Amino acid sequence: MATDIQDTTHAVDAAAVMKLLPVRPRVLALGEPTHGEDMLLDLRNDLFRQLVEEEGYRTIALESDCLMGLLVDDYVTSGTGTLDEAMAHGISHDWGTSAANRDLVRWMRAHNEGRPASEHVRFVGFDGPLEITHAASPRQALTALHAYLAAHxxxxxxxxxxxxxxxxxxxxxRWTNPAVMMDATQSVGQSADAKELRLHAHDLVALLDEQTPHLITATSREDWDRARLYGRTATGLLRYHFWMADTSAARMTRLLGARDQMMAHNLFAVAQRGPALVYAHNSHLQREKSTMRMWDLPLVEWWSAGALMSAHLGEQYAFLAMALGTIRHQGVDTPPPDTLEGLLYALPEDRNLIDARQLATTLADSRPAPRVSPWFGYASLDPSHLPGIDGLVYVKDVLQS
Structure with a gap:
């Protein structure tokens, strides 16, 4: 069996990835099964550089606050601010402290230096301005949208x-109150003010759309596109806050679905620019329904941004999942040999790109059982998902930076 599996493996590089795919996708999604490991981000950086230099990719989109990401994009395209400021204020979830993320932003700025705008690489945060425990006030997005329209x-x-x-x-x-996640009755999301604000937000977005020909001429396509981001973010946040105030059993499903819908809307905008690499957790990029168990609540299921993108874009969306052997500094030791990660651990290379559908065919009825992760921060790969994965990146041992 190990020999058969080895027949499905390739080097982890852009050329090998493209050979697995029927077309060059506009959105190439690379998932990770855990957050915060620079070794995985270094792999992502290497792949992105190859995609830029060999395949004409021009954008990288990360699971980070979409409004904060504008600061990073301004830095890498025009040198606005400093690298320290971009990392401190342009990447959410405290991931700006990552050395690998810093290396990525530094490389992007160096790549763009002296090049025309048409050849610039761009940075996008495609997550909403929210955390698992709370969401931002709609003020920044909504006031920026209103100001843009009022001026033109x-x-x-x-x-x-x-x-x-x-x-x-x-x-x-009152919008950012962290107690709301555990007590929906404290949310402002279904108040009279919030409902009126939501109507105004949708009317402002409609006006932006109606005035598109004039606005692009009066400002620029870049300014108009940024206003569209403000509109998506304002309406998405107000929808998210609405469900934060919900007291029904569907609350968490609606919240997780709303977040991934915001992600998908941002990725649709990214896809209009040209081919992009997207990097986020596997659960946000997979084609199958995503699942999560939080606290003592029942299992929650929702459709990810990747599932939405795949449904709309077809072959123009491709998904590379990632699975790991060990993360010993987090207590994730050698995987059991009867699991998918255990079978792949027997491969001689430290990293492999695997034709997931060919692997599913090779395993056939002997498909291994899912691995039970000993650490909550690592989500093992469900072997039943293999037919819906375009490529599987396997990293044998994740070493602490």
Whole structure:
């Protein structure tokens, strides 16, 4: 069996990835099964550089706050600010402290230096401005959208004034209250102010769409595209806050689904720019339904951003999942030999790119059982997902940086 599996393996590089795919996808998604390991991010960086230099890719999109990411993009494209500022304020979840993420941003700035804008590589955060415990106030996104429209369209067309937006939002702290995750009744998301604000947000987005020909001419496609981001973010956050206030059994399903829908909407915008590498947790990129068990709640299922992208883009969306052998510094030791990770651990190379569908055919009825992860931070790969994966990146041993 080990010999048969080895027949499905390739080097982990851009050329090998492209040979696995029927077409060059506009969105190439690389998943990770755990967060915070620079060794995996170094692999991502290497692959992105190859995709840029050999395949014409121009964008990388990370599981990070979409509004914060604008600071990084401004830095890598025009040198605005400093590298330290970009890392401290442009990447969420405290991942700006990662040496590998810093290396990525530094390389992107160096690559763009002296090149025309058409050849620039771009940075995108495609997650919403939210954490698992709370979401941001809609103020930044909604006021920026309103200001853009107010500067370039007739005031009579605006559905509300900036003062109305400010009054309805009120104190930002009532939106970001961390107690809301465990007590929905403390959420402002279904208040009269929030419902009125949600209507205004949708009307502002509709006005932005209606005025597209004028706005692109009066400003630029880049400014208009950024306004669209503000609109997506404002409406997405207000929808997320609405479900934060929900007290039904569907609450967590709706929250997780709303977050991944925000991710998908941002990725659709990325896909319009040209081919992009997307990097996030496997659960946000896989084609099958994602699942999560939180606290003492029942298992939650929802459709990921990747599943949504795949449904809309077909072959223009490709998914490379990642699986690991060991993360010994986190207590994840050699995988049992009867698991998928255990079978792959017998391969001689430290890293492999595996034709997942060919592997599924090779395993046939002897498909191994899922690995039970000894550490909550590592999500093992479900072998039943192999037919829905375009390629599997296997890293034998993850070493601490």
């Amino acid at each position: 369209v007739d005031a009579d067309l605006l559905p509300c004034t900036a003062a109305t937006v400010d009054r309805l939002i009120g104190d930002d702290a």
